Amino acid sequence: MFLKPGQNHKLPGNYRPISLLSNLGKIYEKVILDSLKEHCSDLQIIPNEQYGFRPNYGCVHQLLRVTNLITHGFNNTLYNGRVFLDVHEAFDRMWHNDPIYKLIANKLPHI
Secondary structure, X not given: OEEOOOOOOOOHHHEEOOOOOOHHHHHHHHHHHHHHHHHHHHHXXXXXOOOOOOOOOOHHHHHHHHHHHXXXXXXXXXXXXXOOOOOOXXXXXXXXXXXXXXXXXXXXXXX
């Protein structure tokens, strides 16, 4: 762990972890990720509303989309309702067999 520049050394959150993966492991991970992205794109598994983990999409695009929807609703006197969820540490609380089930259900190819 390395201390982030200009941070208090007494707080554990101010340290950066070190990656212990080998370069070969990182390359293999990249190959698998590229293959998964291509397969998901071909089958249209990822909905258009999903902006995370997609190239050329980010938080700014999602905020712009939501702002446009709200503005459209106000301009056309429609009711607007939104629910925003804080999914902090969501991965820590998820059912870890679910991604494996979805990989099998979507017949993702063997790499």
